[in-house]
Amino acid sequence: MKQPETAAQSSALHRKAHEAPAAAGSKAAVVVPVTVIVPSYRRKTYLSQALASIAAQEHVQPMEVIVIDDGSKDGTAELASSLGARVIEKAQNQGLAAARHDGVSSAKDAEWVAMLDDDDQWLPHHLHTLWSQRDDHVIVGGTAVTFGGGLPRVHGCPKEVAEVVRSPARLVFPANSFAASATLVRRDVVLAAGNFDRGLRYLEDFDTWLRVLEYGTGLLMPEITCLYRVHPEQISKNRTEMLVSAAEVMAKYKDRPWLTPRVREALAVVEAWDNFQAARAGRDWAEAFQEAAWLIGRPARTRALAKVWMLRRQVRHRSVPPEVRLAVRDATDRSETNDATEPANGAG
Numbered sequence: 001m002k003q004p005e006t007a008a009q010s011s012a013l014h015r016k017a018h019e020a021p022a023a024a025g026s027k028a029a030v031v032v033p034v035t036v037i038v039p040s041y042r043r044k045t046y047l048s049q050a051l052a053s054i055a056a057q058e059h060v061q062p063m064e065v066i067v068i069d070d071g072s073k074d075g076t077a078e079l080a081s082s083l084g085a086r087v088i089e090k091a092q093n094q095g096l097a098a099a100r101h102d103g104v105s106s107a108k109d110a111e112w113v114a115m116l117d118d119d120d121q122w123l124p125h126h127l128h129t130l131w132s133q134r135d136d137h138v139i140v141g142g143t144a145v146t147f148g149g150g151l152p153r154v155h156g157c158p159k160e161v162a163e164v165v166r167s168p169a170r171l172v173f174p175a176n177s178f179a180a181s182a183t184l185v186r187r188d189v190v191l192a193a194g195n196f197d198r199g200l201r202y203l204e205d206f207d208t209w210l211r212v213l214e215y216g217t218g219l220l221m222p223e224i225t226c227l228y229r230v231h232p233e234q235i236s237k238n239r240t241e242m243l244v245s246a247a248e249v250m251a252k253y254k255d256r257p258w259l260t261p262r263v264r265e266a267l268a269v270v271e272a273w274d275n276f277q278a279a280r281a282g283r284d285w286a287e288a289f290q291e292a293a294w295l296i297g298r299p300a301r302t303r304a305l306a307k308v309w310m311l312r313r314q315v316r317h318r319s320v321p322p323e324v325r326l327a328v329r330d331a332t333d334r335s336e337t338n339d340a341t342e343p344a345n346g347a348g
Helices: 008-018 044-055 076-082 096-106 126-132 187-192 204-212 234-252 261-281 285-295 299-316 322-338
Strands: 030-040 060-069 086-089 112-115 139-147 163-165 183-186 218-229
Touching: 030 044, 030 076, 030 096, 030 126, 044 060, 044 076, 060 076, 060 096, 060 126, 076 086, 086 096, 096 112, 096 187, 096 204, 112 126, 112 187, 126 139, 126 183, 126 218, 139 322, 183 187, 183 204, 187 204, 204 234, 218 322, 234 261, 261 285, 261 299, 285 299
Parallel strands: 030 060, 030 112, 060 086, 139 218
Antiparallel strands: 112 183, 139 183, 163 218
């Protein structure tokens, strides 16, 4: 594995030196060297809920919250500042990747950075859960559950036990299981890996995690620690652009040793299956037949498809604890009130 300029071996020695009791009134929480990066664009109501979920963290608190106001011009910067965040205010909207890039660059005193989108929320145990299990990993991910649209769905660790991710290839196939708003990552490694690519419109987190995992291992945790807001129109609306971004990202890594021919074909299987599903939903039977014929054309493809199907089935059938279901219900109730006034595009 590559090593960043800030050696991993020294991090354990510095952890306790950087941890300090939080201010009075924070229930004896410990302040840890984590900066939370929150990009925001014209979502003041959602942003206030996201920041409240950070303030409600139990046992540990981040040393800093940075809100990147991505050209909102609607009072977002003033709101974030009044809620205790440091604000980076941009004159024009530059998109989510640029916002995250600039947030990481500005978190100069942090050893770790945590991501939170302005329309998502952390559960009270989120930061403590990830922080306590970071060990010598370069990235740690909790599991997220959706709210605001249909039944709750889990995104993250597919099993009820933690998984150590040892190669970027695991994110290519069978899937990227690191939910952006449920992720804690070493800042020095993000910088050594080149930070977020400001030019990407979508999948900037996936792209960054691929490079981060070239420097060390990751940990996927089964605990549900984050609420991920679903906007009903977002999947169908952005599908074409997402596919373009996926091709752009994978082209960057065509010469990486972990992107083997086997992994490439497995990725093609995932894309073909998703195309088949989309064609079937759109009643484009010619396209659906073409994709299905390709999928069953070689035994290796059907084996890869079985692995993808099994992982997605495991995620769909992950149990959601009663207290998390209650949090989802409460967040959904608030969402139904706010969705009429908050846009779905967010920071970008």
